Amino acid sequence: MQHRRNEREGLEGKDGLSLLGDVPLVAETPEELLDDETTPIARFFVRNNGLLPQPMTDADGWTFTVDGEVERPLHLTLADLKNRFPHKTFRMVLECGGNGRSFFEPKAEGNPWTNGGVGCAEWTGVSLGDVLREAGLKDSAQFTGHFGADPDKSGSFEHQAMSRGVPIAKALEEHTLLVWAMNGEALPFIHGGPLRLIVPGWPGSLSQKWLKRIWIRDREHDGPGMTGLSYRLPVRPLAPGADGRDVENRILESMPVRSIVTAPADGTRYPAGTRTLDIRGAAWAGDDAVARVEVTLDAGATWVEAAMIPPRNRYDWTRWQVSLPLPSDGFYEIFARAMDSAGRAQPFRAANWNPNGYGCNVMHRVAVTVGPEA
Template identity: 30%
Template sequence: MQRRDFFKKAMTVAGTAAIGSVGLEAKEEVKTVHPVDDRKVSEIAFPQKQPLITYSDRPPLLETPRSVFTSKITPNDLFFVRWHMPIIPTYINSKTFKININGVVKNELSLSIEDLKTQFEQVELTAVLQCGGNNRTAFKPTASGIQWGVGAMGCAKWKGVRLKDVLNKAGLKEESSWIGFNGLEKAVYAKTSNFVRELNLEDLHDDIILAYEMNGEDLPYLNGYPLRLVLPGVYSDSWIKMISNITVTKNRQKLHFMDHAYRVPDNDCECETPENLAQKTKPIEEMNVNSLIGYPTSGTRVKKDAQLVVRGVAFDAGHGIKKVEISIDDGKTWMEAKLDDGKQGKYAYRAFNFTFNPAHIGMLNILCKATNQKGDVQPFAKDIKWNHGGYKYNGIDEVKVEVV
């Protein structure tokens, strides 16, 4: 497939789910429930992807089905897709592509992918990528944004170079304080703000990389080819795709996608109500502890007294998963699941499994919750408070099966 033909092969898919900004119904009860979990996989596959749950083709918005989350690595062709702007280049030549480093630096740089591969130490990092609005359908009234179910996340092995090494080559001036990132996606209207994100220089560390490989292959086109920023432990809004420019500044810029988008109320519960929106907000950054059952999925029929193996994944911002627990009595009692060895690293999925024999015919709810090394525990959905952006949901997961 020629990359210039990439989007010519993607057919329009519409009406599968509500997307975009959604009006708040002030009279509707404010609550949080289990997110929507019954959307169908599209019959149409985008290039380099298997059929996924499709929300839009311009920009491409694709969700991974629940059944994928039994593995500690998400395959590239099943990895979710999230773009912000509808205009994405249909052709990129990796041999002529350059990333520019400029601003408050001693030496401005223009580096090719080959330069990155030959002039810097190569590093690999396994990390979870999750949209801050994953599970947004849990929030009632409807929160603004893409109405994701449970699958706007994935875990991959990323290969590239340390951002710190690239900036060291450019040479940061003494007054350097902020790092701005911009990619090649563009808005339709000139007045629309570019998707630019910033990082405080104090938050720069060795695990932040510029990645050109994903799971041992070139980045898939829809996941940011030929280069993307990887910031492990934080939500995906700052993982800039098709990154083409890095600008170092003395002062923080005024940016729509920093000052207004991807923010939650700056209070202890990070909550508000439709009638009383928070005046003071803060950016979403570190991911909450979370877990998800990949098998069985809701609606699965299982046999009474037969062995059933529950499988799934757990993760957090890098503090480490301490345990995952399973309940088959609606959360009254919990039993500990078996975790994998954790050798993928602190930012990766921890796969878990739990085996039992269903004892009674009828409908059965299976719940899972994770606890990390800090002691943070997934709450029940009903205990998560509402925010207008529908961000940072991490409620106890639940699937409903039929025992026959």
């Protein structure tokens, strides 16, 4: 079938990503390659749910629809968006809902993400809320439904590979964008170009690529990725390994607080006599702010607070750094933990086990050695 071409073509131009899956194409970024304030496109992770659609040569002619519970259905081109609505650029985190999945025990279903299903880019577009206000939301409007141009994993266009949605309040946030540019360049095809959604702070599956339609609904959306256990967490803690099918669950909305160490890389060796360890990284917290980042070299017996660089705007990640004294040569394990503005901190051990492995925010561990091997 035409759409079952080599999906790895989507990794052309990528730098150092780790391939997690071919069909659909999934690749994550090693933590040490996330050391830039703005994640370069070449190092931005890739997550597809279906196959790649056919690229479009006339980007400004791309069309999409806003319909459903609105007074005035809209049929717009990308050129219409650019000409009729105020442009906005924000640097914001985009994170897969399964980021951290591989740290659950026992293993959960899905792509084995470590910490690299995340990136923080500059996104340019218009606020979805401005478009929805022009369409005129009816009093009955409760939820969005998102639809893209990509075929499902079989190559069929009859069913959506993924169609998720958000409550209207989230859709109306200023930072929820219809995006046509990334880091000042035309939005790359592999990242949803020429038009995609960015729903910051919530699972990346909501940020529909190759956007064709926003359906305003009078109820919670029930497209693929919205039912069963998809992107849901148990309301009450499950025993690890439980199937979770007969328990109350909730939709995964705001992503949990997380920090990563971006330097040094795991396995770094320093010369004998090194007595200062310079550590830096990034932290983010879904809808919330990062309140504090702390680092330990002694498994949590003592913690040192890192200095944080204020984020550029809401949903930007917080870059942090700290210099720690080393008492001697030897082997050291770095653990970093962030705390959000609601007082929630990362755990040492993966918590809130669920069958599909969502929302794991266990602390990142990096091991380094000073001097020769023992």
